[in-house]
Amino acid sequence: MSVSYYNLYQDSQRLWRWKYVASNGKTIAVSSESYYNKGDAEHGINLVKNSKLDPVV
Template sequence: MSRATFEVYEDRAGKWRWRLVHDNGNIIADSGEGYASRQKCEQGLESVKQNAPGADVVELDDPPGSS
């Protein structure tokens, strides 16, 4: 059984976002961007749920935005 819950919410700017919150209250992941509609937000969330299981972990020598 999962110890985390996805939350969908509207931010102060009127954009829709999602976040994955552990039972202890810590935010594990978030959408990283605001969506114009709740529907698009939920589509983004579903994409993460479908594409993340079994995803590889890679180490980057030069992370994006570090130069």
């Protein structure tokens, strides 16, 4: 069984970004901005996780 997850990574400019990958392996959401600090990107993920629209249950 596949599991949906958030992927935190550095882009080609070494800035932090995240994406949400569904259980079928397709990316269905991405961060709308890059972050200089990893903690800021993690905070962005937590904002989505704590919203009522969070795709991960």
